[in-house]
Amino acid sequence: MTRLARCHRLLLRAYPAWYRRERGEEMLGTLLEASPPGRRWPSLRDARALIMGGFRVRAGQNQRLTRAANLRLAVLLGAALALLWLVAGDLTDVILHWTHTYSPSPGIASEAVYGVLTLAAVVAAWFAPRPVVAVLAVAAAALYVSWGDRIMAIQPAGLLILLAVLVFGRERLPRSWLWLAGVVFAADLLQGLTPANPLYFLYIPLVFVPWIILGIVVLWAAVDARPLIAMAIYIASKYLFVSALSYLGYGVVPLASWQWYLPTIGAAILAAAGTWRLRHQVVL
Numbered sequence: 001m002t003r004l005a006r007c008h009r010l011l012l013r014a015y016p017a018w019y020r021r022e023r024g025e026e027m028l029g030t031l032l033e034a035s036p037p038g039r040r041w042p043s044l045r046d047a048r049a050l051i052m053g054g055f056r057v058r059a060g061q062n063q064r065l066t067r068a069a070n071l072r073l074a075v076l077l078g079a080a081l082a083l084l085w086l087v088a089g090d091l092t093d094v095i096l097h098w099t100h101t102y103s104p105s106p107g108i109a110s111e112a113v114y115g116v117l118t119l120a121a122v123v124a125a126w127f128a129p130r131p132v133v134a135v136l137a138v139a140a141a142a143l144y145v146s147w148g149d150r151i152m153a154i155q156p157a158g159l160l161i162l163l164a165v166l167v168f169g170r171e172r173l174p175r176s177w178l179w180l181a182g183v184v185f186a187a188d189l190l191q192g193l194t195p196a197n198p199l200y201f202l203y204i205p206l207v208f209v210p211w212i213i214l215g216i217v218v219l220w221a222a223v224d225a226r227p228l229i230a231m232a233i234y235i236a237s238k239y240l241f242v243s244a245l246s247y248l249g250y251g252v253v254p255l256a257s258w259q260w261y262l263p264t265i266g267a268a269i270l271a272a273a274g275t276w277r278l279r280h281q282v283v284l
Helices: 003-012 017-034 044-062 067-100 106-127 130-147 154-166 175-193 197-220 226-247 258-281
Strands: none
Touching (some): 003 017, 003 044, 067 106, 067 154, 067 175, 067 258, 106 130, 106 175, 130 154, 154 226, 175 197, 175 226, 197 226, 226 258
16 A cells, blocks of 8 residues: 555544445545555645545534434533543552552552442443443442442442433444543543652643643534533533532532632533534534
8 A cells, every 4th residue: 555545544534434434445546546646645635625524524423313312422421521530539549559558458449449340330331231331330339329438429429320321322422532531531540640759740741631632622512512511511520519518518628719610610611612512513
């Protein structure tokens, strides 16, 4: 295969997999025939046409689903992202404890168990049969309630039950969203580990990662607004619950602080913008 053909195949990945299976070879042949002899790289015009065409096809996929189905998938992704943030916190505690403490701790062992079980439930939402996802999610929720603090267990248990219910819809989470879940989980996990001396150099770069992710999702809303709604749920989950605990006098963090109010307002704006954009992407 020539370099030009490899470059065209790479650009064709802008289209969904099902579209490439049906028309990819035909499009590739047409592009190669139309290219001048000896060309090794696609022209800017061809590259732009392929990328924009792929975006248009991906945007059209939302229109095949009802508004309710799209909202269900958006909320399901938001619950998955919020759970990955909680799992990252649990696994960070476990890793730091096992690498810096030599005495066993029953609490850390419990944290490791329901952290891994929750991670398994989230991953299963993409790949496993729906009953398996529900069983994993309900089991993890039960462990959070029975092994941990009952008040602090409200958030993870509620998100897990939401995951177990929403996963029974007809449509599964798109595989194209896996990168977002993976990046969010890796960033949260590494950010929790940066106090450890070998990883301290990652602290500054990781500060910018959430903003980069948010910028990508905002731009992605032109094609698919559902991840934007999911990010709003993710951001709200990180701040609203803690703010509510402080308001109730649970003593987690000071309540009167802009660091809780501004993200909450931002999450509301993102949710409103994503819902408005989704209404214009859905025709049913």
